[in-house]
C-alpha cells in the first residue's frame with residue numbers, strides 16, 4: 001500500500017516537474033524573443049528622424065504582420081494616419097550586383113526592426129518609362145513605415161546602367177549605397193545559369209557558357225558578353241564615383257554572406273548607423289537548402305525562394321582559369337578603390 005502511494009506520488013511529482021520545466025523553457029524562449037523585440041535605440045540624428053526617444057514596440061508588431069496588410073492596400077487612410085505611417089524614399093539602396101546575393105542581403109537586413117524593405121525591384125532609376133513618372137511615383141512604391149525606420153530597396157540593374165548614378169544623386173546626394181559582390185567568375189556563371197533556366201523554361205536551347213564567355217575567333221575572354229562585363233566591378237564603380245564619394249558605398253562580400261552571414265550583416269548595420277539588432281538567433285542553417293534561412297521569432301521563419309541557390313552547370317576548368325586571370329587586375333583595382341580586399345583567385 002505504502003509502495004503504491006509512493007509510486008503515485010513520484011508519478012505526480014514527475015508530471016508537475018515536467019510542467020514546471022516546460023513552462024520555464026517557454027518563458028525563456030518568449031523572453032528571449034521579446035527581448036529582441038524591445039524598442040531599439042533611437043536612430044534620430046543619424047537619419048534625421050523626428051526625435052522620438054523610443055522606438056515603439058507596436059512598430060515591430062506592424063512590421064511583422066500588419067504592415068503586410070498595408071502593403072497589400074487593405075487599409076484605410078484613417079488607419080495609416082492613426083499609426084503615423086508614411087511612405088518614405090529609401091535612405092539606402094542595394095544597387096547591385098545581379099547574382100551577388102542582393103535578395104538575401106535585402107531579406108536579411110529586413111530582420112532589423114528599423115529597416116523596412118521594398119519587396120519588389122522597383123527599377124525606377126534604370127527604366128526611362130518609370131523614371132519619367134517622377135519621384136512621387138517612386139515614393140508611392142515604397143512600403144509603409146514609421147518615420148524612425150528606414151526604407152531600403154534593391155534593383156541590381158542600377159549598378160550597370162549608365163544613367164542611374166546621376167539620377168540617384170539628384171534624388172539624394174547623401175544616400176547610402178550597398179554593393180554586394182561575389183567572386184566575378186562564379187557570379188558570371190550564376191548569371192548565365194539564370195538565363196539558361198529561363199530559356200529551358202521556354203523549351204529553348206541556349207549556348208554553353210564556354211561559347212559565350214570566350215570569343216571563338218581570338219580565344220580571349222569575350223568582353224561583349226554581358227555576364228562578363230557585369231563582373232568587371234571596378235569599371236562600373238568608377239562611373240558611380242563621378243557622383244558619390246567612396247565613403248557612401250559599402251561593399252558586402254556575397255560569398256561570405258552565404259557561408260557566414262552574421263558578420264557581414266553587422267558591418268552593414270554599422271555602415272547604416274543602426275544599432276546592432278540582427279543576431280545569430282535570426283539566422284539558421286538549413287541543410288536541405290544548403291543556405292542560411294531567416295528566423296523572425298519562434299513562429300515565423302523562411303528560406304529564400306528556390307530560384308536562389310541554383311546548381312551551376314559544370315564549366316571547363318581552362319575557361320574558369322582564363323576568366324579568373326582576366327578579372328584579376330580589375331579585382332586588384334576594385335580592392336584598392338574600395339579598401340576591401342576579398343582574396344579572390
Ligand code: A3P
Nearest residue numbers: 099100101102103104190291292304308309310
Ligand atoms: P546562385 O543561384 O548562383 O547560387 P541575387 O539575389 O542577387 O540574384 O543572388 C542570388 C544568389 O544569392 C544565389 O546565387 C545564392 O548563392 C546567393 N545567396 C546568398 N545567400 C543566400 C541564402 N541565404 N539563400 C539563398 N541564396 C543565397
